[in-house]
Amino acid sequence: MAKIKKKVKTIKVDADKCNGCQSCEIICSTFHATPKYSSINPARSRIQVIRDPMRDVWLPVFAGEYVEAECMGRQTFVIDGKEYSECDFCRAACPARDRFTEPDSGLPLRCDMCEENGPGQEPLCVQWCFNEVLKFEEREVEVEEDVRLGDLEIGLKSLLDKHGLQKLVDTMTRITQKS
Amino acid sequence: MRYAETGYNLEIDLATGNIERVETDPKLTELYLGGLGTSVKMMWDRVPPETKAFDPENLLIFSSGLLVGTPAFSFNRSVVTTISPQTDLLAYPMMGGFWAAQLKYAGYDKVVFRNKSPKLVYIWIHNDKVEIRDASHLKGKGTVETREIIKKELNKPHAAVAAIGLAGENRVFTASIEQGRSSASRLGGGAVMGDKNIKAIAVLGSKDLFLARGEEFMEHVNKAAEYIKFRNTNPLPGIPTILAGIGSPQEMKHTDEKWHTENFVWGNARTRRRGFWTEEINESWSTTQKSAVKRLISCFNCPQQCGALVSYKDTPRYKMKCFSKLTYSMAAYVDDLDFNFRIARLATEYGVDAFSTPQILAFAVELYEAGILTDKDFEGCPSDKEGRFFWLLDRFVRREGIGDILADGTYWAARKIGKGAEEFDHNTIKKHEQVPVKLGTLDPLYYLMYSTNEKISITQIEGNWPQGAFPTREMREQFVKDWPQLPDERFKQYVLDWEPRGEKSIPYFPTPDMCSEIVDWMEMVHNIDDALGLCAGMGSFCLKPPYHIHNYPLLVSAATGIDMDEEGLKKTVNRSRNLHRAFNVVRGMRRVDEKPPEDHWKRRFPELEEQLMDTYYKYKGWNNDGIPTKERLLELDLGFVAEDLERRGILQDGQD
Numbered sequence: 001m002a003k004i005k006k007k008v009k010t011i012k013v014d015a016d017k018c019n020g021c022q023s024c025e026i027i028c029s030t031f032h033a034t035p036k037y038s039s040i041n042p043a044r045s046r047i048q049v050i051r052d053p054m055r056d057v058w059l060p061v062f063a064g065e066y067v068e069a070e071c072m073g074r075q076t077f078v079i080d081g082k083e084y085s086e087c088d089f090c091r092a093a094c095p096a097r098d099r100f101t102e103p104d105s106g107l108p109l110r111c112d113m114c115e116e117n118g119p120g121q122e123p124l125c126v127q128w129c130f131n132e133v134l135k136f137e138e139r140e141v142e143v144e145e146d147v148r149l150g151d152l153e154i155g156l157k158s159l160l161d162k163h164g165l166q167k168l169v170d171t172m173t174r175i176t177q178k179s
Numbered sequence: 180m181r182y183a184e185t186g187y188n189l190e191i192d193l194a195t196g197n198i199e200r201v202e203t204d205p206k207l208t209e210l211y212l213g214g215l216g217t218s219v220k221m222m223w224d225r226v227p228p229e230t231k232a233f234d235p236e237n238l239l240i241f242s243s244g245l246l247v248g249t250p251a252f253s254f255n256r257s258v259v260t261t262i263s264p265q266t267d268l269l270a271y272p273m274m275g276g277f278w279a280a281q282l283k284y285a286g287y288d289k290v291v292f293r294n295k296s297p298k299l300v301y302i303w304i305h306n307d308k309v310e311i312r313d314a315s316h317l318k319g320k321g322t323v324e325t326r327e328i329i330k331k332e333l334n335k336p337h338a339a340v341a342a343i344g345l346a347g348e349n350r351v352f353t354a355s356i357e358q359g360r361s362s363a364s365r366l367g368g369g370a371v372m373g374d375k376n377i378k379a380i381a382v383l384g385s386k387d388l389f390l391a392r393g394e395e396f397m398e399h400v401n402k403a404a405e406y407i408k409f410r411n412t413n414p415l416p417g418i419p420t421i422l423a424g425i426g427s428p429q430e431m432k433h434t435d436e437k438w439h440t441e442n443f444v445w446g447n448a449r450t451r452r453r454g455f456w457t458e459e460i461n462e463s464w465s466t467t468q469k470s471a472v473k474r475l476i477s478c479f480n481c482p483q484q485c486g487a488l489v490s491y492k493d494t495p496r497y498k499m500k501c502f503s504k505l506t507y508s509m510a511a512y513v514d515d516l517d518f519n520f521r522i523a524r525l526a527t528e529y530g531v532d533a534f535s536t537p538q539i540l541a542f543a544v545e546l547y548e549a550g551i552l553t554d555k556d557f558e559g560c561p562s563d564k565e566g567r568f569f570w571l572l573d574r575f576v577r578r579e580g581i582g583d584i585l586a587d588g589t590y591w592a593a594r595k596i597g598k599g600a601e602e603f604d605h606n607t608i609k610k611h612e613q614v615p616v617k618l619g620t621l622d623p624l625y626y627l628m629y630s631t632n633e634k635i636s637i638t639q640i641e642g643n644w645p646q647g648a649f650p651t652r653e654m655r656e657q658f659v660k661d662w663p664q665l666p667d668e669r670f671k672q673y674v675l676d677w678e679p680r681g682e683k684s685i686p687y688f689p690t691p692d693m694c695s696e697i698v699d700w701m702e703m704v705h706n707i708d709d710a711l712g713l714c715a716g717m718g719s720f721c722l723k724p725p726y727h728i729h730n731y732p733l734l735v736s737a738a739t740g741i742d743m744d745e746e747g748l749k750k751t752v753n754r755s756r757n758l759h760r761a762f763n764v765v766r767g768m769r770r771v772d773e774k775p776p777e778d779h780w781k782r783r784f785p786e787l788e789e790q791l792m793d794t795y796y797k798y799k800g801w802n803n804d805g806i807p808t809k810e811r812l813l814e815l816d817l818g819f820v821a822e823d824l825e826r827r828g829i830l831q832d833g834q835d
């Protein structure tokens with residue numbers, strides 16, 4: 001595979017500063033609505049703030065890759081006297097849980113760094129976090145070219161994994177005939 | 180298609196267990212917006228004046244506001260409406276937190292409870308799934324405990340839970356409804372919830388909420404956001420810290436409490452302690468607070484940090500906000516903040532109003548010291564100040580012994596105890612405990628707000644208007660320079676002319692006419708906030724807020740698709756305000772009830788006070804008894820109210 005120059009975008013999370021407002025979830029969900037800003041639903045957000053207030057846990061996590069199956073075993077961590085399960089930090093849209101899947105269709109969600117917003121723009125959640133929990137960093141690196149899947153492809157792939165090709169084709173045919 | 184609102188209410192009959200999802204009339208949104216506005220309309224339609232707080236027919240309505248759940252910052256209020264056991268008038272305690280937004284995402288604008296459940300239950304609302312669940316295992320549990328148990332048993336850590344504690348279960352008149360870091364505490368909403376046998380309401384939603392014109396809405400939101408950022412880094416100059424910022428008072432962040440401890444009164448609203456805030460106290464109180472506050476937290480979609488997770492010494496964790504940081508120490512005359520952090524944890528678990536409750540306990544201590552309550556009433560009570568308060572609080576929430584009498588609040592307790600106890604009930608208006616402030620010269624603006632506001636509590640009635648005249652002309656000029664929030668330019672002149680002393684100072688300036696205009700403006704913004712679900716700290720309760728009469732209509736129009744200009748919006752809330760007043764009037768409220776406690780100011784001016792009331796009533800379009808005239812009601816499309824008032828003989832046909 002060819003080497004290419006690529007911008008690596010990172011969001012650094014300073015969870016200690018989080019006040020739990022969920023503004024990041026709100027803006028993410030409404031930015032990604034179709035049409036843009038037509039609806040709000042934090043459950044569709046690609047950033048989720050894991051909250052367990054009485055344990056002083058507020059942990060913003062971004063949706064990463066979709067996985068077909070849940071992992072085989074999980075670690076638990078104790079950090080600063082607070083226990084976390086690996087699941088808390090995990091960015092996968094995983095069949096073992098609701099997080100990072102569309103609440104109605106169950107299709108996986110993935111953070112796209114608000115690419116649609118154009119180059120040089122900070123992701124919306126970063127802009128909307130007034131508490132400086134989320135810091136955006138961009139740097140150029142040389143990497144091997146990989147093929148990134150778009151939203152539609154990820155969605156289709158997950159449906160394919162779940163239901164098989166035949167069922168998918170049959171259903172598509174039925175729906176298109178109906179409409 | 181409905182925008183900004185869901186267009187559905189949940190109707191729950193607790194006696195039969197019947198649950199219905201009811202579509203609401205979009206016309207009502209145009210007429211009353213949402214939140215308090217539409218809830219008042221529902222109370223008017225469905226709760227007759229004969230109904231008492233603990234009658235099954237009394238409704239208990241949990242409402243979100245019209246803009247709650249949208250991306251506009253700080254719209255997150257839940258408004259609870261019901262008949263107050265304390266005043267027999269409409270109560271509408273509100274809370275911030277996360278509950279209202281979850282309700283919207285679950286697909287409902289309001290939850291309306293009627294009748295009583297035969298046994299203790301909790302309600303679980305998860306999108307289309309709504310259940311009444313057994314809560315017998317939660318009986319007697321604290322509000323924090325209850326919340327944690329429910330979240331665990333539902334296996335939904337992100338559910339928002341509003342719960343009552345022992346006080347609510349025992350129908351204590353100052354029982355609160357606690358939720359996250361917030362609480363709906365004034366006027367006994369928790370007591371009605373307990374009477375209906377509802378221990379808690381848990382809600383979690385994952386449905387879409389729609390905006391009519393999203394892009395346009397976001398433009399206005401972004402402007403407000405810029406201003407919030409600006410104000411958070413640029414407090415208003417020449418204003419005490421506590422009033423210079425935006426948001427609810429940032430009590431958990433600021434440690435300097437000179438303003439509260441020296442301007443508010445201690446004990447049973449008794450003693451002003453000038454010079455209290457010494458270097459030593461500052462040191463000790465700041466250290467205590469810093470060790471107690473584990474993290475600063477906000478409400479839903481708000482960048483501020485008004486609340487805190489408290490983890491203090493060996494007391495179990497709880498959350499706190501606002502003035503509750505000080506109320507118990509001040510009421511008990513305990514010069515140590517340690518006491519407040521310890522007793523507030525218990526009070527939060529019990530679920531009691533942190534304004535009224537400490538005052539009622541202080542009232543009991545005074546009666547004991549005056550010999551009106553005796554050793555028999557205090558049998559088993561420790562003799563130190565702190566121990567006494569802990570002991571009293573315990574009796575109070577359990578309604579045991581003297582606690583049973585105190586649990587009805589100062590006004591009713593004083594009348595039950597008799598023997599001169601009435602004299603010690605000196606800080607209530609319309610039977611409700613007020614914030615402990617006692618001052619020198621009558622302030623005409625406060626006089627009107629105290630006397631006439633339907634909220635029956637001065638807290639958060641004032642706000643957009645400076646609390647006193649600026650000492651110099653320069654400061655006045657500086658203050659009025661950037662003031663786009665004003666509904667009318669003429670208010671600038673009032674500020675410029677207003678002097679701390681001399682002819683143009685209180686009590687005669689602002690003049691009764693000016694006072695009426697200013698108070699009307701304060702009421703208007705409060706009514707808008709309470710209908711839209713905005714935190715008063717970002718609107719009506721602070722100087723130069725991010726939201727005001729010039730951007731509310733833009734937000735409402737873009738969000739809902741109902742085009743509303745400033746005049747239209749003003750009329751809408753004026754309509755709700757008059758309906759609200761009529762609701763209380765039908766329940767017997769009259770001019771004689773509209774007065775502050777006698778000792779509220781040392782220097783009173785009876786003639787001026789009457790003149791203030793006359794002018795204000797007239798300005799509002801009310802008759803001399805504070806009753807909306809037929810003319811005003813018709814102007815506001817409230818013909819049905821005029822008819823009702825005439826039928827009852829409250830308004831006489833042909834005369835106002």
Ligand code: SF4
Pocket residue numbers: 017018019020021022023024025049060128129130131132133134
């Ligand atoms: S916007 Fe920032 S402070 Fe608010 S929840 Fe998200 S990460 Fe936390």
Ligand code: SF4
Pocket residue numbers: 253255275276425426427476477478479481482483484485486714715716717
């Ligand atoms: S300003 Fe404070 S009280 Fe108001 S919504 Fe924000 S965090 Fe809550």
